Amino acid sequence: MGVLFACESVSVKYDMGFAVENVSFELEAGDYLCIVGENGSGKTTLLKTIAGLVRPAAGKVDLRGVKQSEIGYLPQQTPLQKDFPANVMEVVLSGRLGRNGWLPFYTKRDKDSANEEIVRLNIGDIKFASYRSLSGGQQQRALLARALCATDKLLLLDEPTSGLDPLIASELYRILRELNERGLTIVMVSHDVGSAVHYGNKVLHMQTSKLFFGSQNDYVASDAGRRLLGGAAAGRRLPGGTAYV
Amino acid sequence: MFELLGELFSYPFVIRALVVGIMVALCASLLGVSLVLKRYSMIGDGLSHVGFGTLAIAMSLNLAPLEVSIPLVLLAAFLLLRISENSRIKGDAAIALISSSSLAIGVVVIAMTVGMNADVCNYMFGSILAMKKSDVYLSVAVSIAVLVLFVFFYNKIFAVTFDENFAKAAGTRTGVYNMLIAFLTALIIVVGMRIMGAMLISSLIIFPALTAMRVFNSFRRVVICAAFLSVICFFIGIVFSFALDTPAGASVVLVNLAAFVLFFALGRIRKLA
Numbered sequence: 123m124g125v126l127f128a129c130e131s132v133s134v135k136y137d138m139g140f141a142v143e144n145v146s147f148e149l150e151a152g153d154y155l156c157i158v159g160e161n162g163s164g165k166t167t168l169l170k171t172i173a174g175l176v177r178p179a180a181g182k183v184d185l186r187g188v189k190q191s192e193i194g195y196l197p198q199q200t201p202l203q204k205d206f207p208a209n210v211m212e213v214v215l216s217g218r219l220g221r222n223g224w225l226p227f228y229t230k231r232d233k234d235s236a237n238e239e240i241v242r243l244n245i246g247d248i249k250f251a252s253y254r255s256l257s258g259g260q261q262q263r264a265l266l267a268r269a270l271c272a273t274d275k276l277l278l279l280d281e282p283t284s285g286l287d288p289l290i291a292s293e294l295y296r297i298l299r300e301l302n303e304r305g306l307t308i309v310m311v312s313h314d315v316g317s318a319v320h321y322g323n324k325v326l327h328m329q330t331s332k333l334f335f336g337s338q339n340d341y342v343a344s345d346a347g348r349r350l351l352g353g354a355a356a357g358r359r360l361p362g363g364t365a366y367v
Numbered sequence: 368m369f370e371l372l373g374e375l376f377s378y379p380f381v382i383r384a385l386v387v388g389i390m391v392a393l394c395a396s397l398l399g400v401s402l403v404l405k406r407y408s409m410i411g412d413g414l415s416h417v418g419f420g421t422l423a424i425a426m427s428l429n430l431a432p433l434e435v436s437i438p439l440v441l442l443a444a445f446l447l448l449r450i451s452e453n454s455r456i457k458g459d460a461a462i463a464l465i466s467s468s469s470l471a472i473g474v475v476v477i478a479m480t481v482g483m484n485a486d487v488c489n490y491m492f493g494s495i496l497a498m499k500k501s502d503v504y505l506s507v508a509v510s511i512a513v514l515v516l517f518v519f520f521y522n523k524i525f526a527v528t529f530d531e532n533f534a535k536a537a538g539t540r541t542g543v544y545n546m547l548i549a550f551l552t553a554l555i556i557v558v559g560m561r562i563m564g565a566m567l568i569s570s571l572i573i574f575p576a577l578t579a580m581r582v583f584n585s586f587r588r589v590v591i592c593a594a595f596l597s598v599i600c601f602f603i604g605i606v607f608s609f610a611l612d613t614p615a616g617a618s619v620v621l622v623n624l625a626a627f628v629l630f631f632a633l634g635r636i637r638k639l640a
């Protein structure tokens with residue numbers, strides 16, 4: 123399969139200095155990339171750059187096999203949303219917006235697609251509940267359903283399992299794997315390194331610049347991987363909140 | 368009561384104030400939901416003060432008020448939005464500077480030319496006598512345009528209000544919609560300013576949204592409820608203003624305040640139940 127997008131020497135600068143420095147890699151359609159690294163290592167910034175929200179100071183993100191309107195994005199939650207009057211259906215439906223151009227109203231197809239994602243993420247019973255009254259995990263699932271509504275090509279996830287209990291988290295990983303097997307390309311930022319490495323096929327380890335990029339197997343054997351995964355990486359058991367089969 | 372209403376409707380100036388005011392109240396409440404949720408209420412406030420400044424200049428130069436104010440306030444909307452989007456400058460401090468400066472310019476210009484008279488008080492706190500016949504056409508046309516655009520872009524406005532980053536990542540041109548919201552707000556403020564008063568027009572934007580949010584939980588319901596509330600409160604406020612001879616804007620604000628208190632209590636009761 124062809125290259126879906128490429129980061130070409132991407133650097134992003136904030137007031138205090140580089141948040142992302144000279145990062146290059148290519149992702150092919152069908153890849154499942156996990157971005158790992160410490161707090162403040164530039165993961166969110168890189169993801170935002172890929173999503174087109176942050177303009178790189180140097181280099182560029184080349185969207186070759188995917189259009190901007192075909193990207194689904196799950197942000198790290200902002201406090202503003204937490205008390206917004208909207209129900210789950212309204213939130214999920216808004217994911218279809220990028221697709222229907224100038225059309226002022228949602229079509230039946232949009233609604234069907236929203237319902238499908240709602241069922242997939244098991245939030246049917248809270249479909250008309252108010253978003254602000256949901257638990258953090260339920261909100262997260264609503265936002266994921268919205269992101270899935272927006273794309274069947276490229277999904278960008280910023281810590282999708284933060285705030286989810288281990289059971290729901292592993293359910294989420296299962297759903298993502300299933301979607302990935304059907305051809306959806308996934309880029310996921312995660313602190314749950316164990317699961318990330320377990321489910322993804324590629325790993326990008328950030329430390330402002332690129333510390334490692336490559337296949338999951340190579341990562342486990344690499345210095346960077348060993349350090350982050352701890353001594354356990356050498357053996358069978360990986361750290362993290364989820365149980366592995 | 369009926370006598371009062373009968374008398375009310377027998378005056379053409381009251382009818383004019385009601386027609387324009389109801390349209391303005393409706394549009395302001397719709398835009399208000401988005402502005403309040405985006406934490407942009409300050410922009411509405413700033414624009415109304417800029418509006419006062421431009422009105423004062425128009426008055427002292429003997430120019431038509433709406434024709435002078437509309438382009439200048441649109442320009443201000445563009446600037447204020449830019450300022451509040453740019454995180455490097457302290458956004459609300461900059462807006463406060465612009466709005467108090469405009470107010471000061473307006474007051475000084477008036478003091479130097481026509482002098483501080485009853486007209487000035489009307490500009491600041493509203494008057495049902497404000498609407499001339501020619502103003503009515505322009506005001507109604509502007510309001511209808513705002514209404515149509517809001518309905519047409521409703522879904523986009525929701526998305527941009529709820530989560531601008533997501534909408535942008537999915538290819539929506541969020542900058543355009545932010546500007547649209549700011550421009551529509553500017554238009555409504557200029558048109559509504561003379562009935563409601565420059566000091567009070569922004570409450571027409573903020574109150575209905577806040578009130579509706581006390582009780583309703585979906586965006587659509589909040590929008591619809593805010594629209595109804597705004598129109599009803601405006602009507603009651605004008606009746607009060609006419610009956611008690613109080614400034615129109617201030618009366619409408621007080622009715623809005625009463626509605627807010629009522630809904631606040633309702634919301635609390637619902638939470639307990």
Ligand SMILES: Nc1ncnc2c1ncn2[C@@H]1O[C@H](COP(=O)(O)OP(=O)(O)OP(=O)(O)O)[C@@H](O)[C@H]1O
Nearest residue numbers: 136137140141159160161162163164165166167168
């Ligand atoms: N909007 C911003 N303005 C200024 N500096 C920023 C901004 N966003 C991020 N930074 C800085 O850029 C660096 C990288 O931040 P980023 O959010 O990308 O880290 P991260 O890897 O996602 O961290 P975490 O694991 O905590 O989410 C940090 O030093 C941060 O302080």
Ligand SMILES: [Mg+2]
Nearest residue numbers: 165166167198
């Ligand atoms: Mg982050």
